[in-house]
Amino acid sequence: MLPSIAISLGDINGIGIQLALQNHKKISKVCNPIYCIDKTILNKATDNLNISIPKNFILSGKYKQTSIHPGKVKKDSGQFSYDSFLHAISLAQEKKVDAICTLPINKESWSKAGIHYVGHTDMLRDIFKKNAIMMLGCQEMFVALYTEHIPLKKVASSLSLKKLTKFLIDFTASIDSKKEPIAVLGLNPHAGDNGVLGDEENIIKKAINKAQKLTGETYHLLVPDIAFTPHVRKNYKYFCAMYHDQGLAPLKALYFEESINVSLNLPIKRTSVDHGTAFDIAYKKENIISNKSYINAIKEAIK
Amino acid sequence: MLPSIAISLGDINGIGIQLALQNHKKISKVCNPIYCIDKTILNKATDNLNISIPKNFILSGKYKQTSIHPGKVKKDSGQFSYDSFLHAISLAQEKKVDAICTLPINKESWSKAGIHYVGHTDMLRDIFKKNAIMMLGCQEMFVALYTEHIPLKKVASSLSLKKLTKFLIDFTASIDSKKEPIAVLGLNPHAGDNGVLGDEENIIKKAINKAQKLTGETYHLLVPDIAFTPHVRKNYKYFCAMYHDQGLAPLKALYFEESINVSLNLPIKRTSVDHGTAFDIAYKKENIISNKSYINAIKEAIK
Numbered sequence A, B: 001m002l003p004s005i006a007i008s009l010g011d012i013n014g015i016g017i018q019l020a021l022q023n024h025k026k027i028s029k030v031c032n033p034i035y036c037i038d039k040t041i042l043n044k045a046t047d048n049l050n051i052s053i054p055k056n057f058i059l060s061g062k063y064k065q066t067s068i069h070p071g072k073v074k075k076d077s078g079q080f081s082y083d084s085f086l087h088a089i090s091l092a093q094e095k096k097v098d099a100i101c102t103l104p105i106n107k108e109s110w111s112k113a114g115i116h117y118v119g120h121t122d123m124l125r126d127i128f129k130k131n132a133i134m135m136l137g138c139q140e141m142f143v144a145l146y147t148e149h150i151p152l153k154k155v156a157s158s159l160s161l162k163k164l165t166k167f168l169i170d171f172t173a174s175i176d177s178k179k180e181p182i183a184v185l186g187l188n189p190h191a192g193d194n195g196v197l198g199d200e201e202n203i204i205k206k207a208i209n210k211a212q213k214l215t216g217e218t219y220h221l222l223v224p225d226i227a228f229t230p231h232v233r234k235n236y237k238y239f240c241a242m243y244h245d246q247g248l249a250p251l252k253a254l255y256f257e258e259s260i261n262v263s264l265n266l267p268i269k270r271t272s273v274d275h276g277t278a279f280d281i282a283y284k285k286e287n288i289i290s291n292k293s294y295i296n297a298i299k300e301a302i303k
Helices: A016-022 A024-028 A039-049 A075-093 A107-112 A120-128 A161-174 A201-215 A244-255 A292-302 B016-022 B024-028 B039-049 B075-093 B107-112 B120-128 B161-174 B201-215 B244-255 B292-301
Strands: A004-008 A032-036 A099-102 A133-138 A141-145 A182-185 A219-222 A238-241 A260-264 A270-273 B004-008 B032-036 B099-102 B133-138 B141-145 B182-185 B219-222 B238-241 B260-264 B270-273
Touching: A004 A075, A004 A292, A016 A024, A016 A039, A024 A032, A024 A292, A032 A075, A075 A099, A075 A107, A075 A120, A099 A292, A120 A260, A120 A270, A133 A161, A133 A244, A141 A244, A161 A182, A161 A201, A161 A238, A161 A260, A201 A219, A238 A244, A244 B244, A260 A292, A270 A292, B004 B075, B016 B024, B016 B039, B024 B032, B024 B292, B032 B075, B075 B099, B075 B107, B075 B120, B099 B292, B120 B260, B120 B270, B133 B161, B133 B244, B141 B244, B161 B182, B161 B201, B161 B238, B161 B260, B201 B219, B238 B244, B260 B292, B270 B292
Parallel strands: A004 A032, A004 A099, A099 A270, A141 A238, A182 A219, A182 A238, B004 B032, B004 B099, B099 B270, B141 B238, B182 B219, B182 B238
Antiparallel strands: A133 A141, A133 A260, A260 A270, B133 B141, B133 B260, B260 B270
């Protein structure tokens, strides 16, 4: 039997619903998708898109109604995307699906609806009271983030031996293939250049040693701006970045279209596209939406 | 007449001398290279490399002698690379050359020789008492760094309206082509997300406004991890990064081999390869050194 995947539709004013509709046939070959939307909202969206509802498009959940305002930040659409995600989570908790795959939400719409999470991962962390690890990437490389959505000025002080060691151990336990060593990026330019450009690499080295002893895996401390050059990155599949842009700017420079977002270290499996709601092209007839990230997110969910 | 370029050889225990010898014929077609090395040191290097000295290999300067210790950090080689650079600078100051192109030094060797500059750019800044701007890149894109070799924890507090405005104005005055808007990266993840993830973008916005009024150019504040994705980067040639790895990790992920380093905002023109001494492959017969960065650095120097 094909695995069942709950799909939360994300912000109904964005491109999520179009992605779901246009790729239903394709993903149905590898999984049984269950869409967290109801008939009324779906009808409004398909009317606006002028797309008919595909065969065997299974819906789940009851939702507060929302109108469609293509590309607009709205309280109602924020509430719907939250409820759709919450319903997907409940399906996973009740073992009615094997994993969930999420389409992009809009943070401002969440805020308007009184939902104050920074995003999906943050919400999962709160619901499961577990330190979910955010990892983005594709088959060529994955980047896990030690710190995520915090101001840059708080990154250095967020580095602690205890937290980083736990992060490395949790991360290592969450990934399958450990054929290659795991790359761990330094914090400072040139990884501190022996302390001349910062000394936080001492913490990173200690955390690596501790994790190495506990997991038996090999970790390599890399110079951040060299880590993603072709000759170096070919030696690694998994990279641990100390902060958001350190890992995601090179990843997205190299593999933006195909990358996905995976939440690790949780009782449920969740994957996501790595792009946003793309309000600028939502519900426009002439738009061409790359489905690479969505298809890859589904593939990762069914693994 | 072809432009004259002074070439400093960098650390004699690294790959610089081999690059210079093997590419002499090629670069002589576009410039008159003047090598900042003397006959005795050159002979030692060519003996070790088993390469004969090319025709019309013009030397300049007198140097304290140094032995060759392939791939080793040595006081003498540190001193030589410093002297070679200093001589190249003096040739440019005396207008005996049109520009200088530098081969890589080793910072530890400089330190052993009692030279405490962080690198070439730092030394140029001190000699000319001008705030040299460090820019790396290639024809596809160039990245200028607002802060360079400082610990990450000091980056946010280094951002000031006055300094950034001056940086943008100086940078804009230093570059030729301003057909496209200039990309300026935010400091925080998602460029602060309207203040939720940091507020330094307010300073950046103000600096952009001031610079825009003074230079008449257009600057776009970009989200750091999106700036280098294919659809965004195609709109810009010049990027201003707030810190070292923010700009250089994506640049080197995309264009490591062909990138060069250019010092802007100085009375002399200086370009450099973007790689290091490559001690691991220096003086090894089987080594294949990519000359892309060196050739591009020469091409930029003669512009």
